[in-house]
Every structure is written in structure tokens, then in C-alpha cells.
Amino acid sequence: MRKKHLRLILLILLSGSLFGQYVDIPDIVSKVATSTGNYLKLETGARAIGLGGAFTAIGTGVTGIPYNPASIGYIKGMETYFSHTEYMVGISHNVLAYGARLTGSDYIAVHLFWLDSGPMDVTNEIYPDGTGEKFNVSSKSLRFVYARQLTDRLKIGMSLNYIRDDIYTVYMQGVAFDIGSNFDTGLYGFKLGMSVTNFGPEVQYHGEGLVETVPDSIDPDGQLHKVTEKFPLPLTFRIGLSNDIIGQESVFVKSDIHRLTLAMDGIKSNDYIMHGSVGLEYGYGEFAFIRMGSHINHDTKGMTAGGGVRVNMGGSALSVDYAFGSNSVIEPTHQFGLNFEF
Known part of the structure; x- marks a missing residue:
């Protein structure tokens, strides 16, 4: 028993030490708005949102x-998931995912997230009230995931994420x-769950909107190409x-009917405080x-709640989940999710 206590203390100390490098950074140094692709930090999944985003270890x-x-x-076999979230002024995001167990210890999955602004003028x-043309802002994240069960107690995973x-x-x-x-x-x-997400090279914007025709330009094609700055992605470390x-x-407390699970996450990203x-x-x-x-020590995110049902159907199961999230700067969000295991 004393050995178990010692191991638990060491686990807590190790978890704390992983964040130790940030302790001396004052909270005022938040580095907000110093990265791009911040939609990558949006919380998704009705179950996860209902738990306040504390999903690194329980997910x-x-x-x-x-x-x-x-x-x-x-x-356990194969699994699909779909969710839809509506924000204000027509902004919405969706998730579509599929995963499968290949062997007794190998797993693969594909996860697609897309955010859409809705039509804008x-x-x-010359036409400050609109030219009559419409456009949409869209953001996409496509992950290809592989995981492996190394032992009966340890699982590891990695993903390649294409973003646009x-x-x-x-x-x-x-x-x-x-x-x-x-x-x-x-x-x-x-x-214990740990992850590092959105690790990659800096990115920058390109396109026709950054090209202007300049008659007096010394450029042979008579065009001026605006070069935008490169920005880092929102590198995020989680421990749960x-x-x-x-x-x-x-x-x-043993029970065959009731279950109560506690989940906790600590989060540090390169553009926000702990x-x-x-x-x-x-x-x-x-x-x-x-x-x-x-959410703890976050300036906009607040309380969350949710619920759901899971219906077993022989060798498969269907889950329907709902989550509510509060925010101090936008209207509360409502998310619905549908998960099918087979």
C-alpha cells in the first residue's frame, strides 16, 4: 500500500513538472492572436463539450x-460519428469521422472538420454596401490517424492533419x-492522457486577392504580389x-448500474495562458x-452541460448526444452528435 501511495505521488509530481516551464510566465503575457488556424482549437464532440473539454484521458x-x-x-470494431454546431450569424461547423480496429492492437481513423461562415457580401x-456578389469563409481540417495498443495499459496514437x-x-x-x-x-x-496537437511549420496566405496590377511596375507581368507574414499554428499541449x-x-464505490466519472485537463498553447x-x-x-x-482560467469559456443515450442493438450501438456551452462574448452554443458503433 505504501508503494502505491509513493507511485501516485510520483505521478502527480511528474504531471506537474510537465507544466513547470510555464510557471514563471506572467498571465498578462498571453500571446493572443499570434497564431493562425485557431479553429483548430474549437472544441468538438457533444460528449467532450458537455465535459468542459476535459477529454484527453477520458476520450x-x-x-x-x-x-x-x-x-x-x-x-472495438468500427465506428462513425457526425455532429453539427450552429453559431451566431449563420456560422456553423461540422464533424464527420470514421474509425476501425484493424488487428488486435492496430487502429486507423479519418476525421474531417469544416467550418463555414455562411454567405457574406x-x-x-466603390460599393461599400455590396457589389451583389457573395462569398463564404471556410476552414477545413482533415486528419488521418493511426494508433497502437502497446500493452494492456498503454495506447499511443498519431495523426497527419491537412488544414486549409x-x-x-x-x-x-x-x-x-x-x-x-x-x-x-x-x-x-x-x-493519464497526454497529447501535443497542431505541431507543424508556419503557414501564410496566398491567392489572387494578394495580387494587384501596377502599370509602372518593373515586374515583367505588370503585377505586384503582396507577401503576407508567416504565422505559427496553435501548438497545444494537453495532460489529463x-x-x-x-x-x-x-x-x-462498486456499482453495476451507476457510474460517475471525473475528468480533468490542463492545457497550454503557444498563444494563450495556462x-x-x-x-x-x-x-x-x-x-x-x-x-x-x-473551463478554468479562461477569459471567455464558461460552464457546459449535456447528456445523451446509448442504445445497444445486438452487435452494434447507437448514441445520440447533446451539449450546451456558455461563452462570455458570443451566444451559447448547442451541439448534437450521432455516433454509431458496429
Whole structure:
């Protein structure tokens, strides 16, 4: 028992040391708006949002890919997922994902995220109220994921992420990488998740909108090409813990019907201060679920809540989930998700 206590203390100290390099950075140095592709940090998945985004250690299946690619190591057969979220003024984003277990220890998945602004008016200095032409701003992220179960307690995963922004006649595209792990510590039922996401080279915008015709230009084609600055992607490090306080696998309170799971995440990105999230999920018979969560030390994100049902159908299962998220600068968001396991 003393050895278990010592190992738990070492685990906590190790988790803290991973963030130690940021302790001396004052909160005022937030570096907000110093990266591009910030839609990559949008929380997706109704279950994850209901838990306040605390999904690095608790995430299972394709919904956990943006938080930790090792999450697909929990897929039992095949799995598909779709979700839709509406923001204000016609902005929306969607997720479509598919994952499969290839062998007893190998897993693959594809995860597509796309955000759309809805139609907007094209304006210029001559027609400030609109030329009559419309355009959309769209952002896309396509991840190809591979995970492997190394032992009965350790899973690792990685993904290649193709990203692209289209803003009228201007675009940005690039690639990034994610890597993550999920480890069953064997200490009082705690699971430890860690991930680094959006690791890749700097990107910049190109396109016709950055080209102007200049009659007196010495350029042979008579055009001036504007060169935009390069910006980094929102590199993000996450570390999370989860524990079944009540449940079949709980070391605290055993129950075959009720489950109460606690999830906690610490998050540090290259363009924001250290922040975190915490969530609770109650499950009744692994059929009905209630979730609540909160963001910690974040200037806009607040409380979240949600729920869902999971219906077993022989060798397959269908899950329908809903999540509500509050925000201090925009209207509350509502997300619906549909997950099918087969």
C-alpha cells in the first residue's frame, strides 16, 4: 500500500513538472492572436463539450481524435460519428469521422472538420454596401490517424492533419501533426492522457486577392504580389486525468448500474495562458448519461452541460448526444452528435 501511495505521488509530481516551464510566465503575457488556424482549437464532440473539454484521458473512439489521437485505441470494431454546431450569424461547423480496429492492437481513423461562415457580401471602396456578389469563409481540417495498443495499459496514437482556409480569393494551407498517449496507471483507477496537437511549420496566405496590377511596375507581368507574414499554428499541449469514482471498475464505490466519472485537463498553447477544464459524467446502466463541466482560467469559456443515450442493438450501438456551452462574448452554443458503433 505504501508503494502505491509513493507511485501516485510520483505521478502527480511528474504531471506537474510537465507544466513547470510555464510557471514563471506572467498571465498578462498571453500571446493572443499570434497564431493562425485557431479553429483548430474549437472544441468538438457533444460528449467532450458537455465535459468542459476535459477529454484527453477520458476520450474513447473517434470523437476524441482532436484531443488525443490515442483515443481510437478504444474502438472495438468500427465506428462513425457526425455532429453539427450552429453559431451566431449563420456560422456553423461540422464533424464527420470514421474509425476501425484493424488487428488486435492496430487502429486507423479519418476525421474531417469544416467550418463555414455562411454567405457574406463582397464590398469594396466603390460599393461599400455590396457589389451583389457573395462569398463564404471556410476552414477545413482533415486528419488521418493511426494508433497502437502497446500493452494492456498503454495506447499511443498519431495523426497527419491537412488544414486549409479559404477567404474569397485568398487561401492558406499546410500540414500539422498530433501525437498522444493514454495510460492506465493502475493507481486507484486513474488514467493519464497526454497529447501535443497542431505541431507543424508556419503557414501564410496566398491567392489572387494578394495580387494587384501596377502599370509602372518593373515586374515583367505588370503585377505586384503582396507577401503576407508567416504565422505559427496553435501548438497545444494537453495532460489529463480521469477516474471512475463510482462504477464497475471503480476502486472506491462498486456499482453495476451507476457510474460517475471525473475528468480533468490542463492545457497550454503557444498563444494563450495556462488554463484547464474539469467535467463529470454520470451514466445509468451505460444507457442514459448526464454531463457537466467548466473551463478554468479562461477569459471567455464558461460552464457546459449535456447528456445523451446509448442504445445497444445486438452487435452494434447507437448514441445520440447533446451539449450546451456558455461563452462570455458570443451566444451559447448547442451541439448534437450521432455516433454509431458496429
